[in-house]
């Protein structure tokens with residue numbers, strides 16, 4: 001037991017640093033043993049400790065879980081008030097609805113709202129199916145998305161769950177209806193496709209506009225505290241989270257001037273997401289059905305701004 005405690009000492013010492021939000025270089029004898037925890041076997045002196053794991057465990061009764069859908073590389077986020085058990089699900093994916101429902105049920109949460117950060121072009125939202133399965137659950141999306149939902153969100157709106165809330169920051173540019181959702185203490189931002197880790201949402205379809213996106217990120221996300229954790233809707237490289245401070249320093253696109261950014265975005269030449277072709281629905285503007293939030297063919301060619 002004693003040796004177990006001794007082995008844990010360095011970990012505990014660093015855990016205390018996490019709680020205070022410190023960012024420190026890890027001494028050479030500290031080894032990573034799990035998210036945010038390290039033991040003393042493998043040198044990792046180039047690694048900077050990030051405080052998000054401790055916040056997940058200790059943060060003012062806030063439950064937080066990041067979930068992943070591998071086909072579209074989409075992150076879904078479950079947040080809940082541990083006391084009242086009220087929960088919010090961000091960006092659910094149709095294929096993983098059963099997984100999400102099981103988790104919510106196992107943990108005894110009451111899912112109040114499923115919110116989409118935008119109209120997704122690469123996958124179908126799970127919101128409609130969740131609504132069919134969970135009596136009383138409401139769907140939410142930006143009023144500028146063109147999609148239908150129980151709650152149409154605008155700048156400054158709050159999504160309450162127990163004593164917590166997410167506030168809405170409109171961050172158009174990838175689509176007109178993109179929002180970033182920020183926890184009440186500004187410790188976490190769910191940036192959808194506006195800001196990705198070391199990247200950003202593409203702007204070559206679905207009303208994409210690079211200038212708008214640049215302004216959104218600089219005015220609405222980069223003004224958050226540097227330690228604010230950034231949780232995007234996608235990652236294609238296995239990265240899970242970043243911080244506002246990191247993105248302000250290292251984002252290869254958004255650290256540039258507006259003109260350089262526009263040039264980068266025009267020349268991205270990304271292949272279209274696989275599902276955008278399969279799930280195109282000729283609805284005239286947007287598909288506003290209960291299950292589909294996919295883009296229609298008309299919108300795809302109806303770009304407002306090419307850069």
Ligand SMILES: N[C@@H](CCC(=O)N[C@@H](CSS)C(=O)NCC(=O)O)C(=O)O
Pocket residue numbers: 072120121122193199200201202203234270271272273274275
């Ligand atoms: N190759 C991917 C498509 C990736 C993609 O286009 N992602 C979008 C977000 S979903 S519309 C995006 O904005 N990407 C920006 C970037 O720089 O990657 C696929 O397999 O679907």
